[in-house]
Amino acid sequence: MNENTVFIYENSIGKLTFAYDSPLWITDVDGMSSVEIDIAENRSTMQIGASITGQSVRPRSFTIDGAIFDPIDTARKLVIAVLAPQIPSTLTVKQNGESWYLDVVPEKTPEITAGNGVQFFQTRLHAAYPYWRTTASLAQQVAGLVAMFKFPFNAAGRSFWLSQFSDSYFSTVENRGNVPVEFTVVFTARSALENPELYHVDTGKRILIRKSMTAGEKVIASTVYGQKGITCISAAGEITNGFKYLSIDSDLSMTLNPGENLLRIDAAANREGLGVRVEAPEGVVSGV
Template sequence: MRTSFGFNEKLIFHNNRGQSLEISVTSPFFLQSADGIDSLENEFYNVKNYNEDGTNIKGSSVRERNIVVGGQLRRQDKDINRQKLIRFFNPKHRFTLEYTNGDITRFIDCRVEKSPVVSKHIWPEFMISFLCPNPWWYKEEQKYEIAMWVAAFEFELEIDDGGDGIEMGYREPNNVVNVFNDSDTASPLRIQFKAIGSVVNPYIKVVDTGRIVKIDATLKGGDVVTVNTKRGDEYAILERNGTEINYFNYLSYDSDIQLSVDVGDNLIRYDAAEFVSNLEVSIYFTPQFVGV
């Protein structure tokens, strides 16, 4: 349990109604303790054989994270803030916890496990318990572009006497990008396929593993298909002429809807069955961390 906090450290809770509440040493909701923000708990799957000492570990997974925040209401407006605290942490709402400390910012999604218990002392103390189904802290998305056009038109302008015209831009010749994941675990992806003309069956593939996400369809110019592989929020959506269409059924049978990038280097290639020159691809991933 952490019981000492600096002036730059803040726990800012955002709910799904667009409201926020800060708990820190400078807030009316004074931060005294936070349990569970630093460490993760591993769960082992063991097999014990007859007449064998100990057990054999066959696998493991990280358990959901429990965070318990304790604090104190300052005497000024304590009754108003008591009601504000209780109403804000409604168990029916969804929350994102934002941790900040100077230049470091991390997020984690959570739900209220036990709504605030607030004493009625002169300096009222409170305690709130949260459950984080995905136990990893994360930061803002990172973006990598594989297929794109590069601007080539600049001043001072020189026109070739040979009559070859003016090059306004050129297509990036490389169809492979190295997505470097500098976090603590494999991270899910958000993949965006953009068609600037007709494209047949566009896909991306992780070079080392062969894992793939492929659209079994022909995209028209202007179409954008976004595929999200975040656990619990998997989707494929087509944006066409300002309308969003569920495109999940157009993923190929061998697509990995939980495709992720491992820690370190990940070579990812894009291609299409036809008209690959009309395809632009952007890859987004969210780095994840053990603690803050």
């Protein structure tokens, strides 16, 4: 591996850092940059070729080869302890000034060779969600008070906006990755309103909450793998499950496609009282 690449494996038991100048070093990873795709097809009589009816990306399994250096006894015990079976973990890769991570579990715990001075190991990890997500996050206000102030800034003799109210029905959010990314949308009522909605103009998918909201109330809708759902937070801070308010034509499989995404924000009554924020990783990629 590139000597500037750092791998970090972390869970509730502990943390392993694999770096060029550390007792742990990863020499090779098989399956880090590719994913496998299942393609469903239909063929009819007299048809040339076939028609693709669906595609799905398989979970990712990949093999890691590495080395353990002095102090071998301490490092070997730590590898065995942290790379334990059935423990949800995070694998982070840092390279070229960027950080990407996968949520993983061991598919095969480390097999370590005997030796003096250096020992070699091999393990296999499984990621149910196969795409690498950046550790950098995007939190963009798409309706309501939008932040305007940025550093660096020279205030000498100038007036400036800390924030500005946006009354536009449309806003653009950029996904810098090469695959669709799931996200969380936060609807905030600054005053009483009804039925907040986020509509993806390019795909025709929507998230519509059929609910009367009071000032200070929030509704959080998540399309993130393993976290899909609706959460209501009252002005007093009480948290409840709000799935019953999700309209039947809403789609929690909505994603932000690579590139620019045009979103429309609306409400059945008092749209001006609605604030909307979209939160997501800055990018998701199929391989690193």
